[in-house]
Every structure is written in C-alpha cells, then in structure tokens.
Amino acid sequence: MTFALEATGLVAGYGEAEILHSVSVTVADGEMVAIIGPNGAGKSTLLKAVFGLLPARAGEVRLGSEDVTNHTPDRIVAAGMSYVPQVENVFPSLSINENLEMGAFIRRDGLPERLERVYEMFPDLTSRRRDAAGKLSGGQRQMLALARALMLDPTVLLLDEPSAGLSPKMVHIIFKKILEINKAGTAVLLVEQNAREALSFSQRGYVLVAGENRLEGDAAGLIDNEEVGRLYLGES
Numbered sequence: 318m319t320f321a322l323e324a325t326g327l328v329a330g331y332g333e334a335e336i337l338h339s340v341s342v343t344v345a346d347g348e349m350v351a352i353i354g355p356n357g358a359g360k361s362t363l364l365k366a367v368f369g370l371l372p373a374r375a376g377e378v379r380l381g382s383e384d385v386t387n388h389t390p391d392r393i394v395a396a397g398m399s400y401v402p403q404v405e406n407v408f409p410s411l412s413i414n415e416n417l418e419m420g421a422f423i424r425r426d427g428l429p430e431r432l433e434r435v436y437e438m439f440p441d442l443t444s445r446r447r448d449a450a451g452k453l454s455g456g457q458r459q460m461l462a463l464a465r466a467l468m469l470d471p472t473v474l475l476l477d478e479p480s481a482g483l484s485p486k487m488v489h490i491i492f493k494k495i496l497e498i499n500k501a502g503t504a505v506l507l508v509e510q511n512a513r514e515a516l517s518f519s520q521r522g523y524v525l526v527a528g529e530n531r532l533e534g535d536a537a538g539l540i541d542n543e544e545v546g547r548l549y550l551g552e553s
C-alpha cells in the first residue's frame with residue numbers, strides 16, 4: 318500500500334541529544350491523523366524531521382511513492398507537503414496578501430488563481446487582504462497560517478498545535494476548518510494538546526511518549542482507552 322505520508326523509524330535530535338528514537342507514523346490518502354502526547358514528547362521534533370528542518374539520523378520519509386528523506390523544505394514543498402509550525406507561522410509586518418504570496422514563493426505560475434481559491438476557502442481574510450498580519454486576532458492568524466500552507470494545494474498538510482492559545486469556541490472553528498480542508502482531499506497530520514477534540518475530528522491517532530511510539534489506533538478507540546483518558550484527556 319502506498320501512503321500519502323509514511324515516516325519509518327525516524328531518529329532525530331539536537332546536538333548530542335537524541336529526541337526521537339525510531340518513530341513511525343503513516344497517513345493514508347485523504348486521511349486525518351492526530352498525534353498526541355505530553356509536553357516534550359517530541360511531537361514538534363517529529364514534524365520538523367518529516368519536513369526536512371531537522372536531519373533524520375536514521376529512518377525514512379516517503380511522500381506518496383517519493384523518498385523525501387532529508388530533502389530541503391523547499392523541495393519537500395514542491396513535492397506536495399506543507400507545514401504550519403507551532404509558533405511564528407505568519408509574518409506580522411507583511412499584509413495578509415503578501416503572507417499568502419509567500420506560501421507560493423517556490424512557484425510564480427498561476428498566482429492570481431491560487432490566491433482566489435484560498436480566499437474562497439477563507440472569506441474572512443478577503444476583506445482584510447491589505448491589513449498587516451500582525452493586526453489579526455489569534456484565531457485569524459491561525460486561519461492565515463492555514464491558508465498560506467494551502468497556496469500550493471498540498472497532498473499532505475502537517476499542523477503543529479493549530480488550536481494553541483485559542484478560546485474553546487475558536488478551537489472548534491479551527492478544527493472545523495481543518496476538517497473541511499481534509500474533506501476537500503488533503504491528508505492531514507495534526508499535532509495537538511487538545512487531545513479529545515483532535516481525536517474526535519481524526520480517523521486515527523498516535524500517542525507519542527519520550528520520543529517513542531506508545532499507542533496507535535482508531536481515534537474512537539483511543540478516546541475510549543483507559544490510559545489515554547487518564548493521561549491525556551483529563552479523566553481520573
């Protein structure tokens with residue numbers, strides 16, 4: 318079977334420190350998959366290693382049938398993967414429109430059509446396209462970061478805590494937007510602190526602990542799992 322994304326046995330870290338000790342995740346075509354786990358488990362590190370921002374010391378990353386292990390992020394973007402980092406995911410001094418253009422910087426063709434398509438998906442951004450991104454609320458900023466990541470119509474979207482710091486109502490709105498993106502055909506790998514909500518929107522999930530795969534399975538099964546409930550869903 319070919320997956321939209323298949324990371325196998327990834328080892329990565331910072332300097333002397335090895336953080337990921339052979340982590341594997343897959344995302345099928347059109348699937349939405351959540352990664353949950355405690356602070357410091359290596360969730361962000363995993364996404365960075367998948368996206369070529371951190372060298373994979375061992376293991377493999379495949380995007381469809383293409384081996385993209387340790388390719389540079391711009392090559393990975395060109396191959397069809399986009400990434401929204403946990404922090405600093407928009408340029409505050411640039412306008413909304415300029416931020417979106419940056420999302421397509423590796424290609425100049427079809428820019429007006431790409432902008433139009435993304436504005437249709439995010440109508441709230443349209444009327445503010447000349448405003449500086451720094452003026453947006455937290456939720457609108459996350460919308461812009463998502464919109465920018467969609468400029469090249471990726472097959473796989475990596476999201477690092479898109480709901481962090483938002484009000485419960487905004488969290489729900491963001492998840493609904495991510496689901497809409499997923500239903501339109503983009504496979505999504507989602508790292509989240511809001512574990513219950515993330516699992517409830519996803520088909521499958523992984524629990525990462527101390528840089529290792531701890532549990533994986535159907536999202537509904539993980540929500541019902543006693544250990545997951547106790548440790549990550551705030552149940553006693």
Ligand SMILES: Nc1ncnc2c1ncn2[C@@H]1O[C@H](COP(=O)(O)OP(=O)(O)OP(=O)(O)O)[C@@H](O)[C@H]1O
Pocket residue numbers: 331334336354355356357358359360361362363
């Ligand atoms: N740039 C860095 N240099 C050195 N160590 C780092 C760096 N970034 C992260 N780490 C360490 O790597 C480990 C995993 O961090 P990571 O950010 O991947 O965890 P996480 O699961 O995303 O946590 P959180 O839920 O807090 O976002 C932690 O021990 C962290 O201190």
Ligand SMILES: [Mg+2]
Pocket residue numbers: 360361362403477
């Ligand atoms: Mg993180």
